[in-house]
Amino acid sequence: MDYSKLNGLVPAVIQDSETSEVLMVGFMNEQALAETERTGYATFFSRSRGKLWMKGETSGNLLAVTSILVDCDDDTVLVKVKRLGDGNVCHTGQRTCFFRELKETGQR
């Protein structure tokens, strides 16, 4: 993987392997990707906390990896997962972090 474009990180798109919904986007460094492969659960590098975190390690809403794809220029991964626990991926209690249309938010 090419970690050079984002200071040691690559974006990781998390997609439900059953419904194909895009659930969230996080960032992985080399160690997070290695832990994701080793444990079978999606593990990210938290930019705000400066450390690894396995998604759902406290809530139980782990993301069990079914496959990992890499893009053509090796700087992004697409992680297909099965949702465990109550299946809500977003900290707001929604199933996916992408639950608002941009237009609705009035943002730009």
Add this chain to the structure above:
Amino acid sequence: MDYSKLNGLVPAVIQDSETSEVLMVGFMNEQALAETERTGYATFFSRSRGKLWMKGETSGNLLAVTSILVDCDDDTVLVKVKRLGDGNVCHTGQRTCFFRELKETGQR
């Protein structure tokens, strides 16, 4: 949108609105997102070239936007699109940039 976490950029995940395939990930700055909304075609900020580019502007393989979703913390967009032209999004001629399993590549 919160552009502060990546020096003025947010990741933009491009998903086929019909098949739900994740096709590519690019980056947008505020201007690229505004152009995407204004024109109706996915427009990115090229980190390597330092300028905006409308995906498919030369190949004709434009990405017609059907909806734009924003994630819970306003730092990523999910752009749902209809593929135009020959429908191949990747510069390698594949339909999606995510056409290889990480394992196959032997990468880490």
